[in-house]
Amino acid sequence: MGLVDTLTLFGVVALAAPIGLLGIEFLxxxxxxxxxxFLAVAVGVAVGVYARPSLKSALAARAVDAVEDGDGNESGDKP
Structure with a gap:
């Protein structure tokens, strides 16, 4: 885990923990x-932060696959 990941985790916990504790208090x-x-919002924030980078990489992989053909060449290139 790098520095940016650690800071992201700290930010998520700092935001989601009070929301989750408020949800528990209300329950x-x-x-x-x-x-x-409130518990659903806290879980949504925590999951959303970690699902978003994987969603970006999946969309980027689809975009690359759409541009390239099976041989690794761009679809506009001539063999």
């Missing part, structure tokens, strides 16, 4: 809908 306090909503 314990008798407001299950609000608590579940």
């Amino acid at each position: 314990v306090g008798g407001r299950p809908v609000a608590g579940a909503g």
Whole structure:
């Protein structure tokens, strides 16, 4: 894990942890809908940050595949 990944993890935890704790407090306090909503937001933030880079790389790979043919040549090149 590099420095940028570590800082990203710190930022995600700093943002998602209070939201998740608020959700737990609401669940314990008798407001299950609000608590579940806040927990869903916290999990969504944490998962979203780590799913986004893989989504970018998948889209980039599709774009490269669309431009290249099977031999590694660009589709506009002549053999």
